[in-house]
Amino acid sequence: MDEIATHFAVERLLARYVACIDDDRLEEWPAFFAERCRYQIISSENYEKKLPIGVFIATSQGMLKDRVAALREANIYEAQRYRHLVSSILILDNDKGIVRAQSNYHVVRIMQDGATALFSTGRYLDRINLNGAAPVFEEKIVVCDSRRIDTLLAIPL
Amino acid sequence: MDEIATHFAVERLLARYVACIDDDRLEEWPAFFAERCRYQIISSENYEKKLPIGVFIATSQGMLKDRVAALREANIYEAQRYRHLVSSILILDNDKGIVRAQSNYHVVRIMQDGATALFSTGRYLDRINLNGAAPVFEEKIVVCDSRRIDTLLAIPL
Amino acid sequence: MDEIATHFAVERLLARYVACIDDDRLEEWPAFFAERCRYQIISSENYEKKLPIGVFIATSQGMLKDRVAALREANIYEAQRYRHLVSSILILDNDKGIVRAQSNYHVVRIMQDGATALFSTGRYLDRINLNGAAPVFEEKIVVCDSRRIDTLLAIPL
Numbered sequence: 001m002d003e004i005a006t007h008f009a010v011e012r013l014l015a016r017y018v019a020c021i022d023d024d025r026l027e028e029w030p031a032f033f034a035e036r037c038r039y040q041i042i043s044s045e046n047y048e049k050k051l052p053i054g055v056f057i058a059t060s061q062g063m064l065k066d067r068v069a070a071l072r073e074a075n076i077y078e079a080q081r082y083r084h085l086v087s088s089i090l091i092l093d094n095d096k097g098i099v100r101a102q103s104n105y106h107v108v109r110i111m112q113d114g115a116t117a118l119f120s121t122g123r124y125l126d127r128i129n130l131n132g133a134a135p136v137f138e139e140k141i142v143v144c145d146s147r148r149i150d151t152l153l154a155i156p157l
Numbered sequence: 158m159d160e161i162a163t164h165f166a167v168e169r170l171l172a173r174y175v176a177c178i179d180d181d182r183l184e185e186w187p188a189f190f191a192e193r194c195r196y197q198i199i200s201s202e203n204y205e206k207k208l209p210i211g212v213f214i215a216t217s218q219g220m221l222k223d224r225v226a227a228l229r230e231a232n233i234y235e236a237q238r239y240r241h242l243v244s245s246i247l248i249l250d251n252d253k254g255i256v257r258a259q260s261n262y263h264v265v266r267i268m269q270d271g272a273t274a275l276f277s278t279g280r281y282l283d284r285i286n287l288n289g290a291a292p293v294f295e296e297k298i299v300v301c302d303s304r305r306i307d308t309l310l311a312i313p314l
Numbered sequence: 315m316d317e318i319a320t321h322f323a324v325e326r327l328l329a330r331y332v333a334c335i336d337d338d339r340l341e342e343w344p345a346f347f348a349e350r351c352r353y354q355i356i357s358s359e360n361y362e363k364k365l366p367i368g369v370f371i372a373t374s375q376g377m378l379k380d381r382v383a384a385l386r387e388a389n390i391y392e393a394q395r396y397r398h399l400v401s402s403i404l405i406l407d408n409d410k411g412i413v414r415a416q417s418n419y420h421v422v423r424i425m426q427d428g429a430t431a432l433f434s435t436g437r438y439l440d441r442i443n444l445n446g447a448a449p450v451f452e453e454k455i456v457v458c459d460s461r462r463i464d465t466l467l468a469i470p471l
Contacts, residue, residue, distance in 0.1 A: 008161050013246035022261065022280075044395070061412050081201070083278040083302050085244045085420075087399045088329035104336065106242075106399050106422060108263060109276045110201075114305035116275060118430060121397040121422045123336075123357075145397050148428035154288050165318050172402035179437075193383075200379065238358070240399045240435040240459050263399075265420060265435045271430060271462035296427050 001092070001130070010101045010128060011089055013135045018084035018105075020024055021156055026071060029135075029156060030064035036128060038139040039064060043147045055149050064156075071155070081110045082119065082155055084089065097131040098138070108157060120157060121145045160248070167258045167285060168246055170202070170292045175241035175262075178313055183228060186313060188293075195296040196221060198314055200304045201279065212306050221313075228312070229257035239276065239312055240265045254288040255295070264314060277314060278302045294311060315444070317405070324415045324442060325403055327449045332398035332419075335470055340385060342433075343470060344378035345450075347441060352453040353378060355471055357461045358436065369463050385469070396433065396469055397422045411445040412452070421471060434471060435459045 001009070005105050033039060041055040058064050063097070085106045093100040102125050109119035128137035142157045160168070170189070177185050192194060200213040215221050242263045250257040259282050266276035284296035299314045315323070327346070327351040334342050348352060372378050399420045413432040416439050425432035442452035456471045 004161065007322065007326075008164065012164075012247070015247045018245050018261065019247060019259070023359065061285055081302060083263065085242055085399055087242070087244050087401050088332050089365065090326070090329045090333060102333065104332065104397055104399055106263065108275065108302075108398065110278065110302040114303040116303045116305075118275065118279060118422065118432065120426065121396075121430060142350070145395055145422075145424040146299055146428040146430045148430075161318065165321065169321075169404070172404045175402050175418065176404060176416070234428065238459055240418055242399055242418055244399070244401050263420065265432065265459075267435065267459040271460040273435060273460045273462075275432065 006094055006130070007091055008133055009130055010091060010099060010126075013128060013137075014086050014089065014103060014124070014126075015021065016057075018086060022082055022084055024081065026068045026156070030061045033061050033064060033140070034136045034138045035061050036140070037061060037064075037070050037137060039137070039156075040140070041142045041149070042151065044143050046146050047141070047143045053148060055144075067156070077109070079112050080155065082157075083108045085108065085122070092142065097129065099128045099130055101126045101128060103144060105157075111122075120149065122157075158254070161257060163251055163287070164246065165289055166292055167248060167256060167283075170288075170294075171243050171260060171281070173244065175243060175293075179239055179241055181238065183225045183313070187218045190218050190297070191295045192218050194218060195293060196220075196247045196289060196294070196313075197230070197297070198299045198301065198306070200306065201300050202300050202304050204229065204300045212301075224313070234235055236269050238267045239314075240267065242281075243281070247314060254286065256285045256287055258283045258285060262314075266309060267285070277306065279314075315411070319336075320408055320413060321403065322411060323444055323449055324405060324440075327442060327451075328400050328403065328417060328438070328440075332400060333410060334471060336396055336398055338395065340382045341468070342364045342374045347375050347378060347454070348450045348452045349375050349419055351375060351378075351451060352455070353470075354454075355456045355458065355463070357463065358387070358457050358459050359461050360394070361455070361457045369458075381470070393426050394469065395424045397424065398471075400438070411443065413440075413444055415440045419471075434463065436471075 040057045046053045066100040089103040107120045110116050122144040182214040196215045202211045246260040264277045266272050279301040337395040353372045354368045355370045389449045403417040421434045422448040424430050
């Protein structure tokens with residue numbers, strides 16, 4: 001796969017990923033990850049200090065499914081929606097279809113009463129496997145710029 | 158046209174579309190649509206409930222021209238500007254050059270005194286005809302995340 | 315280079331450019347410009363009135379290096395970070411690898427205490443030389459939508 005095709009595959013995966021979350025199709029969200037994977041939300045400060053303190057961490061697709069089940073149970077998801085924008089995707093490395101990519105995001109949160117506010121900004125640091133039938137995240141580290149992250153964090157980023 | 162070329166054509170159309178609005182070249186805006194078209198601004202809530210209640214709806218290029226004339230008449234356009242960001246474009250279907258695409262947007266509004274605020278977030282649901290000399294929207298549904306939409310809605314989204 | 319490859323080269327340059335700023339690797343920032351260049355931050359109002367009043371202007375890579383040195387000296391950079399999103403890239407002209415391009419940006423500023431706010435929105439108007447070993451900006455005009463720009467402007471946009 002050439003450089004442009006690789007970029008396009010990553011861009012498309014990210015577009016499908018954020019559409020899944022923004023459309024509240026959370027049951028489909030774990031399938032974007034490999035069976036054994038790493039999904040972590042961490043503040044920029046802790047990430048740079050290499051402090052292993054994440055707001056949320058999961059190391060398997062099963063844990064992501066549990067997370068969604070817990071969210072549905074709590075019914076928190078009804079109270080809010082997200083709208084992701086992602087840009088400035090960079091392919092950092094491509095080792096036989098195992099791609100490291102980074103991108104920037106802004107996420108806006110829309111509450112049920114219509115109140116809209118910037119919720120989180122940061123970077124996605126992804127390791128993506130492009131070799132399967134559909135590309136999947138082997139690792140997705142969400143590095144949030146602000147240390148002030150809503151500890152509830154109802155919806156995945 | 159292959160997948161990447163189709164994506165590129167849609168991305169370029171959307172980029173030209175938002176540049177036209179953000180540059181206040183509203184007189185050029187109706188030409189982005191087919192003669193018979195559907196342009197609708199609707200809240201996410203009404204869209205999902207399939208309630209046919211749109212903040213604004215037009216079914217021809219002529220109606221869009223009337224809209225622009227009304228805006229110019231009212232001189233409201235002088236008081237504000239928009240800045241669109243669009244990302245996460247997905248081609249959902251391509252039937253011989255008739256393409257269904259969706260994308261995410263964040264729009265910031267800048268008032269004449271410089272005050273800047275997030276104005277609207279949401280999705281574009283587009284049906285685009287790529288077969289003509291220039292691509293045009295046959296349908297553009299702007300699904301706003303928030304029910305709180307400024308009813309004036311001076312500028313198109 | 316065909317249209318898609320040119321677009322991709324410009325998109326990649328912009329992605330690397332904003333990653334450099336957002337990662338606080340400011341010492342690498344001047345190398346994105348040609349030795350003789352033009353980097354200007356100007357309000358939309360002054361840009362449209364063709365008033366030669368810029369918030370900041372530099373006409374060589376050396377001036378950009380001086381700027382970074384001054385920022386490091388002042389230690390202001392520690393107090394804040396940016397997160398850029400860039401979209402709607404349009405190639406306006408391509409004269410043998412000298413490309414004129416425009417794009418939209420939203421920049422969020424994150425203060426050290428975690429406070430996050432929309433800092434600047436606007437357009438990049440770029441003249442890019444794609445003929446060298448790495449693409450460089452010959453001209454980058456940052457047209458800010460709001461006249462209310464923080465005069466300190468610690469970090470480049």
